[in-house]
Amino acid sequence: MNKKVAVFRRERFNAAHRLYNPRWDDATNFRVFGKCSNPHYHGHNYELEVKVTGEPQADTGFVMDMKVLSDLVQQHVVERFDHKNLNLDTAEFKELNPTAEHIAMVIYDLLRPHINKAHDMQVRLYETPRNFVEYPA
Template identity: 65%
Template structure:
């Protein structure tokens, strides 16, 4: 029988939503305040869900200390107190919307976690706005 385990972490990042192929007016119309040329920030909450079989020897699906270490090394250290547009290579040419951020996080973590575990990521940009991948 499969069980899901969850780990919550948080990071603080700045970004600007902007499409360089559009006019300033169109960027303002589509992205509003999120298009501030001086950037703006969020206190992101990250929820990582792993689903798998319970190990008969440990009673764990996955060692949560190891999961926390993976998340901190590969996500938090990379994203926390960074300007996503300027400091994070994955967003050099990718608009750092919540949708794109959650996909990037998923891909990074998927490379670190054995594929026998199902992985799902939720990312809260605000208390009311969040995304999930895969859907």
């Protein structure tokens, strides 16, 4: 019988970015990305949910200690991206367009090595209250 439980941790960070393709001219970038291609950037109050799924441990009853998960998100995501310009201030997005999709994938890759490999993990990133992405889908 499947005894898996999903646990979630929600954190927030604020960051600026610009969506654009450097190989395109400004008109093409604006046509594709709209106001998000503003050369002076724009910002979001991101809301991040990290989901870890597994069987609770016999000795603790935890799938994962939520304090440990919170500390991992703070250390590997919030400290790295909060109040930063993703395009200019982070190595991860120097060459990668910081779309919500890419941000979620990067966050997953930053956290996955620190989560028990026996557990499944998923990242949900809200760029706005109505726009969000999940990785893996």
